[in-house]
């Protein structure tokens with residue numbers, strides 16, 4: 001029996017504060033709400049989710065490296081590290097898994113320093129400005145890709 005493909009969903013710094021501050025920018029859903037929605041959507045797609053958050057760049061790098069042999073794809077909202085971290089980019093490039101980058105806010109309506117993401121160079125696609133739904137669209141995109149490859 002083929003195992004259910006597992007998708008690693010990574011959240012970077014301060015996303016643990018989601019729903020508590022800046023609702024006009026990031027919405028009112030908590031990270032727990034996002035996780036529950038991802039789990040529910042993954043079930044309909046024949047996927048499992050492994051949903052994590054860290055404020056530490058090195059922990060995110062470790063999790064990406066460890067996913068190489070255990071996960072079928074990565075959805076990542078690296079938070080502010082999106083705009084600074086070559087280390088996370090290098091880890092994503094090294095594991096050779098399909099990656100979808102997600103941002104809750106529309107980066108291009110915000111400060112210019114948010115308009116560039118290092119992560120995008122490792123991503124098949126980037127979803128931003130659609131709030132928590134962006135995570136669900138990312139799961140759908142990975143599910144479609146894995147189905148096309150006969151892996152889901």
Ligand SMILES: O=C(O)[C@]1(O)C[C@H](CCCOc2ccccc2)[C@@H](O)[C@H](O)C1
Pocket residue numbers: 013014015017018019020021022026077078079080081082102103104105106114
């Ligand atoms: O729009 C996104 O998802 C971001 O990745 C969120 C990051 C910020 C995550 C912090 O989220 C908070 C949520 C509530 C209260 C404070 C921060 C920001 O640095 C990126 O430029 C865009």
